[in-house]
């Protein structure tokens with residue numbers, strides 16, 4: 001493989017105290033806490049508190065934070081009307097982009113003192129935003145976007161399936177939300193920081209993040225990975241198909257990473273969940289297909305699965321439609337984006353890099369009537 005330049009690869013563009021992504025021998029951590037400890041022992045709300053409010057909460061704080069988020073789930077009527085107007089065929093990421101933007105007009109950021117409340121509001125109400133639109137268009141139902149479910153994972157699954165969610169699935173989604181929450185200067189976070197650096201408002205920075213996350217080279221990879229895995233009938237079929245794709249120089253979604261070079265520390269954690277869930281799923285055969293794809297990618301290209309690859313089957317085995325995979329990433333990454341917006345604001349300078357000019361040399365202007 002030849003080493004490519006561009007894309008700001010390897011260029012340090014600022015300081016951040018929110019997470020390390022395999023730097024200086026450190027594992028991925030959020031504010032110093034290892035992702036392994038968090039995924040094993042924490043819940044997403046604790047991680048959200050850590051990122052948005054700077055500390056891991058004690059039991060009382062966690063209870064209060066969960067209650068706060070539960071009380072912020074109801075959506076304004078005019079936002080519900082907008083969601084009803086968004087066409088049924090729209091990609092759910094566009095629904096969230098529009099919904100967050102609309103919320104920014106209804107509940108604009110007037111003072112920065114409220115920035116953490118705005119972050120909590122978005123974290124609390126985005127699942128309902130997506131699922132109100134979904135049920136309105138798919139089932140002609142105007143759902144209640146509140147529920148008695150105490151966590152975002154269980155609230156999301158409850159609103160999606162309208163039944164008490166399975167605890168194993170709740171924990172799988174909860175862990176995935178922990179893993180997706182924060183990842184330093186990735187493309188969407190950096191884009192959100194650029195918007196923040198112009199002293200723009202909170203919602204604009206979040207909408208920037210959503211638009212950037214949508215692409216298949218970033219968050220959209222979990223959906224693209226699912227579409228790939230589902231194409232195959234069994235592991236041998238997958239092996240043949242992947243070899244053909246590689247021969248044709250296709251990119252295999254859910255593999256490779258800009259920063260990690262040997263493995264993505266989040267992948268093994270979510271892979272375990274995919275395996276656990278596959279044992280209970282009607283189409284559990286997709287798990288051995290995924291494993292075979294992983295093996296071929298390593299043997300042929302020395303490429304490893306990133307978080308998106310096994311997140312795809314994890315979500316699929318929870319009965320989540322593929323088009324909601326990247327929106328789930330949003331539900332989680334809202335916490336990381338928020339932490340970066342606060343950090344950028346606390347020590348801001350306009351982000352405005354230079355470029356090398358590669359256009360034409362200065363030339364004579366030709367008036368329009370003489371241009372032929």
Ligand code: COA
Nearest residue numbers: 001002004217218221250251252253254255256257258306
């Ligand atoms: N499948 C096949 N080949 C891949 C690959 C993949 N998923 N990821 C990287 N490569 C190859 C590239 O084709 C390139 O080969 P070449 O030098 O022969 O042209 C080489 O590895 C370097 O890749 P490049 O795209 O330049 O790396 P990058 O740092 O710019 O990109 C990603 C990183 C993540 C964008 C890239 O690995 C990718 O597109 N992965 C698939 C999408 C994905 O999973 N995104 C989620 C990221 S968390």
